[in-house]
Amino acid sequence: MAIAVDTFFLKPDAQGTLQAQIQQMIAEGILSGRFHTGEKLPSSRKLAAHLGVSRITVTLAYTELLANDYLTSRGRSGYFVSENAPVPPSYTPTPARGETIDWSRAIARRFTGGDVLHKPADWRSYRYPFIYGQADPDLFDHANWRLCAVRALGQKDFASLTADYVDQDDPLLVEFIARNTLPRRGITARPEEILITLGAQNALWLAARVLLNRRRKAAIEDPCYYALRELLLQSNGNVAALRVDQDGLPPETIPDDTDVIFTTPSHQSPTTATMPGWRRMALLDRAREIDAMIVEDDYEFEMSFLRAPSPALKSLDGDGRVIYVGSFSKSLFPGLRLGYMVGSEPFIREARALRSLVLRHPPGHIQRTAAYFLSLGHYDAQIRRMSATLMKRRHAMEAAIAGHGLTIAGGGVFGGSSLWMRAPEGIDCGRLAHGLRADSVHIEPGEAFFSGPDRPRNFYRLGYSSIHADRIPQGIERIARAISREQSVWT
Amino acid sequence: MAIAVDTFFLKPDAQGTLQAQIQQMIAEGILSGRFHTGEKLPSSRKLAAHLGVSRITVTLAYTELLANDYLTSRGRSGYFVSENAPVPPSYTPTPARGETIDWSRAIARRFTGGDVLHKPADWRSYRYPFIYGQADPDLFDHANWRLCAVRALGQKDFASLTADYVDQDDPLLVEFIARNTLPRRGITARPEEILITLGAQNALWLAARVLLNRRRKAAIEDPCYYALRELLLQSNGNVAALRVDQDGLPPETIPDDTDVIFTTPSHQSPTTATMPGWRRMALLDRAREIDAMIVEDDYEFEMSFLRAPSPALKSLDGDGRVIYVGSFSKSLFPGLRLGYMVGSEPFIREARALRSLVLRHPPGHIQRTAAYFLSLGHYDAQIRRMSATLMKRRHAMEAAIAGHGLTIAGGGVFGGSSLWMRAPEGIDCGRLAHGLRADSVHIEPGEAFFSGPDRPRNFYRLGYSSIHADRIPQGIERIARAISREQSVWT
Incomplete structure (x- = not known):
């Protein structure tokens, strides 16, 4: 036939x-x-x-x-x-669904129901996407990434592509991080003190599992990255949320019984505050006093285009008290899922064993591709190009925001890729964001970043890593107009 | 200068x-x-x-x-x-190490110390590598994998490469699995019932975390994949190890208070036994009777070159009781870290939320590359080529083993890529494996697969997925000789 x-x-x-x-x-x-x-x-x-x-x-x-x-x-x-073509077996299909499982009983632990930020899947079709943390095709060096990926697919790299590393990592990537990336943050580390992770999220999760249990207490910043709070609530439960100020986390507010402090000194997430040197010393002193560990998420330090970045908190740590978390996903692209953590050997050993149980290791190909992209200098070149563009956008943001009388609650003195905004008292930014969709504007309501029952609703985040500078004035204008509309309804 | x-x-x-x-x-x-x-x-x-x-x-x-x-x-x-070249900052280096942390206190949960199988990093240099589960450059279709990877790096796939999927997966890969892969195992599933994981290990871990807590009890096979036992002991603690026979797990031995049964019906790991149809029905009946869930690791079903594979246990499941785990890492290459799980929607929803907390999602690029490799038919073509080669090697294995009077404890009636071997009573296969290194022979001692304090030491596994057929006779001969040597010492 x-x-x-x-x-x-x-x-x-x-x-x-x-x-x-x-x-x-x-x-x-x-x-x-x-x-x-x-x-x-x-x-x-x-x-x-x-x-x-x-x-x-x-x-x-x-x-x-x-x-x-x-x-x-x-x-x-x-x-x-062909006669040799695969033949799909003809099984009787699964019996009609009349499921008898009581899922409320069968599920032993629940992970749904936490705070999540809904990013619209179609955000690329928005005219004014003030979205945070997505790759901009105009800023990402796609061509050289491809070349590195193709090289990592070559015959010579067959083992690094295909091998079961069990609990190990690509030695090329680890070496580059140890010799080039960390020294620029003032950190010295041996390969045994470095673990590659599936993005910063994975690093934070591993640190929490190793350092916390039901009897221990964690301190987090308030507001903070909501996914960090969720993973702590899920794996531990005892979490103190400490309100940050314009200099980040105030060390004197850390409770005496804290075991692990999670902090973002470079750019506080989401307020973008940078912790000054004197406070970093005070934070380390406080941690020493109460014998607490510190997990430092060195968030967005690369995006320091307004002023040179301060060295990492970890660079001041003589005790071995700080676990350092870095990420390539932020400055390359989030779908990469590649980060790393640095800590003393006994800690990294446990984190490595846990990672091995949960997922073994990040895929070899992405590790090798990143190693090439870094060692050929493409990464630094891209950071510099991105910084130049982000600086232009940042100036456009500030000008438009000032022009329309909007309020920056946190701007980040070193740079970054977002602004933390405060709307007038009484404005619900969730509703604001929803309404702005009709204007093709995407903003991120700030409520999910706060902890506790009485969360401020009048904050929002404006990312500028995926919006062209020339669209910024009109986008900000629409936000200002929407806020006035909301206010007139409310007053 | x-x-x-x-x-x-x-x-x-x-x-x-x-x-x-x-x-x-x-x-x-x-x-x-x-x-x-x-x-x-x-x-x-x-x-x-x-x-x-x-x-x-x-x-x-x-x-x-x-x-x-x-x-x-x-x-x-x-x-x-250039003046614009990146300048490394000159920070004072981290103070000399005089770490003050008491790690025995700071580490809240320990993950090291479990059973691991040591794969020599230099196994490729062995002349007779009876290693299990590594990619053979001669069998893997590297050229077409590269083409698919390059295609997935293209401009059109920019979003699938770079995007933050948050908790979602590549729709192309999910669709292919739903429409092509699962029907061949007799399984019908909607996209909401499928979750992509970082290999089968990650799927087993997610299932354990969702379905178990401290009060629940798991049943595993004995012997079994040691990393499964480790992850259960780590996340739960109540584990009953049930001795398998030549037909796999005997349902009547499952304790009444079991909540979750972990089983490998297609090829029992490591004995390679295939569970017959009558026992599959009995297993489902037993699970229904005690209201237990089943996690089915559909391990190596692709390697059924001796006889057509039986449909998955999941295909007989009308209750929604079976969580199905599949993997591409086994038949492509372990460094890929790509697997999937299928279950009822309420279960997948929780597993998805947990995956999102732990690692967000498997990197977009590997998902898209696999989707292309599968949908262009390369995967099936490779499975067929591999099967033909494995069949030849299997026959060489059986002939050499019979010729030297060694004993196969489990061979797998459908095929597979390894044999489970029994050495004479009294032989310590750990020592045997160690001694064989000098002969350039790698074998895997079986002890780590067993549970409990009194573990048999006279079992070993011989993988034949990375050794050429013409090396097999000599390799087996060396093993036989080493066993005789050990016996003469021992008697």
Whole structure:
């Protein structure tokens, strides 16, 4: 039997080359059991005419499928589904669903229901996306990333791509971090004191699991990165949220019975405050006094375009008290999921064993690609390009915000990629954000960053890492207009 | 000042093209602070002569560094370290280490000290590597994997590479699994019932965390995959290890108070036993009777070259009682870290929220690359090629083992990539494995797979996924000889 030519369609939204699409169509037909062994494919001429593509495109797709033994060729009589093509087994389908499980009982631990920030999946279609922490195609050095990724796919790197590292990491990446990245933060560390993680989130989670249990107490900043609060509540439960001021976390407010302090000295998340040197010393003194550990999320230090960054808190730590968390996902792209942590060897050893139980290791290919991107200097070059652009955007933000009389609650003296904003008392920024969608403006309501029952609702965050400078004035204008509207309703 | 040409060396073991190596050398010199702004690079002619490479290679490296603004060119006078090149800050180094932390107190939870199997890092240099679960360069379709990876790095896939999926997955990969992979295991699932994980290990860990707590009890197979036992002991503590027989886990031995049963019906790990249909029904009945959940690790079903695989246990599950775990890392390569789990929506929702807290999501690029590799039919083609080769190796294994009078304790009627072996009573296979290293033979001692205090020491596993068929007879001969030697010492 011949397979009818009109069962083939090119999807209008399909990705990849035409040849790949045709190959995929046929492979899927075979794999799903629609095309059977011995059936004849349409001639390349016929299929090409039907799809409106060149004949050579179809022929190349057929040839590829021949090589994979999905098709056989019988000389001039054409192409047929091969005898060796995979045959999907025909099982009776799963019995009709009449599930009997009582899920409220079967689920022993719940992880849903926490604070999450909803990022609209279609944010790229917004005209004024003041979104935080997404990659800007105009800023990311995609071409060189690709080159490094392709190099890491090469024959010479076969082992680093495919190997089961068990609990180890790519030695090339670890060496680069030890020799180049950390010294610039004032940190000296041996490879045994470094662990590669699946982004900063994974590092924070590992640190919390190793350093906390039900009897221990954690201190966090308020407001703070909501996902940190969620993971602490989930793995521990005893969390004190300490209100930050313009210099970040005030050490004197840390309770005596605190075991682990989570802090973001470089750029407080989300207020962007930078902790001054005198307070860093005071924080270390306080931690020593109560014998607490410190987890330092060295958040966005790369984006210091207004002033040179201060060295990390970890650089002042002679006790081995500070666990340092860094991330490449922030300055490259969040989908990378690559970060690292630095701490004394006994700590890293436990974190490594835990990581191995949970996920073994971050995929070898992304580790090697990052190692190349860093060691060839592309990373630094990109940071500098990004900084120049972010500086322009930052100035546009400040000008527009001043022009419209909006209030910056925290701006970050070193730079960063966002501003922490305060709307007038009484404005609900969740409602504000919702209303702004109709104006094609995306802003992030600040409520989720706060802890406790009485959370301020009049804060919002404006990211400027994904919006062009020339769109900023109009975007800010729309926000100002929306706030006035809300106020007039409210007064 | 000019940078001396003799500070440049090509490392004999360096990876990448000569151009990339030169570029890397110079970038590292700048990033580490050895080369300073304004310093003159050696002329391309001089450096080329010194390194013994062509002049164009050096010129291309310089041009690339020019584009990244690490170097500037002053017409005919040559290349200089740019004013805009990154300058490493000079911080006072971390104070000398006199760590004051009492780590025995600071570490709240310990994860080290469990059973691990030591895979020698240099196993590729062994002449007879009976290692389990590593990629064989001769079997893995590296060329097509590369093509798919490059396609996934393309402009059209920018969002899937870079985006923060938060708690979501690549829709293309999920769709392929739902439409093609699962139906072949007899499973029907909607996208909301599928979660992508960082390998099977990550899936098992997530399932354990969601379904177990301190009051609940898990049942595992004995022997079993040691990393599963470790993660259960770590996250729960109440684990009953049930001795398997030639048909896998005997349902009648499952204690009444069991909450979750972990099983490997397709190929019991490590004995490779396949659970027959009648026992699968009995297992489901037993689980229903005591209202227990089942986590099915559908381990190595792809490697069924001796007989067609049975459908998954999940395909018989009308209750929603079975959580299904699958993996691509096993049949592609372990460094991929890509697996998936299938379960009822309330379960997947919790597992997804937990995954998001721990690591957010598996990197977008590997998800998209796998989606292409699968949908273009390369995966199935590779499985078939692998199966043909594994079958040859399996026959060589069986012939050599019979010839030398060794004993197969479990062989797997459907295929697989390893044999579970029993040495004579009294032989310590840990010592056997150690002694065989001198013969360039790697085998895996079986002790770590067993639970409890009195573990049999006379079992070992022989993987044949990374050893050529023509090396097998000699490798087996050496094992037989070593066993005789051990026996003569012992008797």
